[in-house]
Amino acid sequence: MKIEDNNLKNKLKENPFSTPEGYLEGLTDRIMKQIPEETHVPEAQQVSLxxxxxxxxxxxxxxxxxxxxxxxxxxxxxxxxDGRDTTSLLVRSSIPADSKMIAIEASYDEDEEFLHYLENQYTDALIQESLDGEDQIK
The missing domain is CATH 1.20.5 (Single alpha-helices involved in coiled-coils or other helix-helix interfaces)
Structure with a gap:
């Protein structure tokens, strides 16, 4: 068993890969022979207008x-x-100027109501916050 272990250890020390004798000699010459010679590259044709x-x-x-x-x-x-008159199909409607003003005033009233609501909520929150702050101090 010891002999086999020694043989394995000796085998591991040796390089298992080897190259044939004289393989690397003249390698560049052989590679250069395989590359084709450069041929004359024609100039690019001029592109017309x-x-x-x-x-x-x-x-x-x-x-x-x-x-x-x-x-x-x-x-x-x-x-x-086909030459038919289509102007009779048009409907003319007129909205009185007063109704436009009523709509504008209604939206203004809604905005005012919302602002009052926000102001009340903010005021209540500030009061509650200041009361909580006084309770923590005492």
């Missing part, structure tokens, strides 16, 4: 098409009435 403006022209054509589409729809809707 039309190629630069083409997206904007497409967008302008799209908006022009949408404008014509909606104009056609609007014309179709106006011709769809």
């Amino acid at each position: 039309l190629d630069r403006l083409r997206p904007f022209l497409y967008m302008a054509a799209m908006f022009a098409g949408l404008g014509l589409f909606f104009k056609t729809i609007a014309r179709f809707d106006s011709s769809h009435t």
Whole structure:
């Protein structure tokens, strides 16, 4: 058993990985041979003015098409009435000026009532707080 333990300990001290003899010699030369030679890269073609403006022209054509589409729809809707007079369908209503003032005064009264309520609540809270403070002092 001791012999086997010693053999294992000796094996652990040795490097289990090894490289073949002469493997690292000339490694860079072999790698450089595998890389293809640089070929002449053609210069970038010059972009013409039309190629630069083409997206904007497409967008302008799209908006022009949408404008014509909606104009056609609007014309179709106006011709769809068949010349009938639709002004008789309008209803005229008039609200007396007094009713507007009544509504404004009512909202003002509601605001005043709410402010009085808040003032009373705040006053009660302050009084209670001051009474509690006097009780703690005594």
